[in-house]
Amino acid sequence: MIEHVPAVLSHTLAAVPTGVGSDLFDLQMPVLEKVIRTVVIYLGIALIIRVAGKRLMAQMNSLDLVVVLLLSNVVQNAIIGEDNSLVGGLIGAVVLVAFNAVLDHWSMRSPRLAWLLSGKATQVVTDGVVDHHQLRRLGMTEAELTNSIQQQGATTLSEVRHAALEPGGSVTVELRPDAHTATIADLRRAVDALTAQLQQGRPERP
Structure with missing residues (x-):
């Protein structure tokens, strides 16, 4: 049975559609552009919530729920652009988490920044x-x-x-x-x- 393993593996790899590897790992935009897009959208949404977010977080009605559900889809293309790769998605996620952690840490040390971000x-x-x-x-x-x-x-x-x-x-x-x-x-x-x-x-x- 062992001698049939190489044949099974080669048959499996041959069945994988061409281009799957490139879709997963090949970035369609520079890393710096990906970082800038993610940070700008993060700051933009933070500004929107800063201006109109108190009531949204205090008492969410059905219309507010619609806004929250659609918001991620609205800004999705602005973040990823034409990049649908797995690596691009992971880079965006890491940038979001890291930038949020930096702002949290900074706002704890700066009351002025905390006021600018949260009011x-x-x-x-x-x-x-x-x-x-x-x-x-x-x-x-x-x-x-x-x-x-x-x-x-x-x-x-x-x-x-x-x-x-x-x-x-x-x-x-x-x-x-x-x-x-x-x-x-x-x-x-x-x-x-x-x-x-x-x-x-x-x-x-x-």
């Missing part, structure tokens, strides 16, 4: 009052804001002292002191304090 938190509620101007600027409805606030433990807007939409899309909420839900530990401390006060005020027996 800052946007105050949307102050003492229970909604800032409708900021909501319109963010493209966020009051219903979406209320839903996000309720997920943070508030029942109504009147319980909220401050609420802000963070650059990453999360909503941070600071409740009024009287709106915090009491825990079992809080109740125990209150009972212990009341018991101590009663014992201090109790007259001593003769």
